[in-house]
Amino acid sequence: MSREVAERGAQFLLVTLSNAIQVHPNPEIRAKFMRRIGVEDLLYPERRIAAAGRRDGFVVVNLAPGLLDYATTTGAFLHGFGERLGSGHWNQEGHREAGRRLAAEVRNLLGTGHPTSLADGEGATPW
Numbered sequence: 001m002s003r004e005v006a007e008r009g010a011q012f013l014l015v016t017l018s019n020a021i022q023v024h025p026n027p028e029i030r031a032k033f034m035r036r037i038g039v040e041d042l043l044y045p046e047r048r049i050a051a052a053g054r055r056d057g058f059v060v061v062n063l064a065p066g067l068l069d070y071a072t073t074t075g076a077f078l079h080g081f082g083e084r085l086g087s088g089h090w091n092q093e094g095h096r097e098a099g100r101r102l103a104a105e106v107r108n109l110l111g112t113g114h115p116t117s118l119a120d121g122e123g124a125t126p127w
Contacts, residue, residue, distance in 0.1 A: 002058035013103060013109070014053060015104075016046050020087045022080035025071040042082040043068070049081075061105045061115045063098055066127055 005012040022035050022042045030042060041047075048061040053060035071078055077092030080087045090098060105115050 002056060012058045013061065013106075014049065014058060015061045015105075016049055016063060016068050018090075020062045021070045022116065023067045023078050023094075024086055025075045025077060027072065029091070059109065059115060061102065061109075063101055066101050067094070067097060 002012040002014075006117070019042075021030060024033075034042060040062055043062075043064055046064050047052065050060045060103050066079055070076065076093050076097075077085045077091065078097060079085075079090055081091055085091075108116055
């Protein structure tokens with residue numbers, strides 16, 4: 001997809017979102033889930049996608065790591081509503097915070113050519 005976009009003279013940007021468990025504000029809940037499914041890192045997919053972007057020359061913005069920081073710092077649930085708080089789709093606060101972070105990343109990309117949100121802290125191919 002990145003190559004097709006570049007062939008048409010545009011710049012490709014891939015944004016990863018979050019799953020509810022990745023950004024659950026309670027670290028004990030996240031740890032219990034990880035034990036249950038046998039993984040050590042809920043952000044592993046973001047690291048793999050960021051690595052693909054570096055390898056194949058497209059920019060990746062990973063929102064989940066920053067959303068996790070926000071959720072653990074504030075205690076906010078970014079997914080779910082009512083009795084399903086903490087699961088399912090982004091709620092109003094999740095949309096607001098994701099939008100705020102994505103807008104900041106796009107501003108940064110337009111200014112510097114590099115995102116600041118990569119899950120593994122590595123640089124990316126500039127625009």
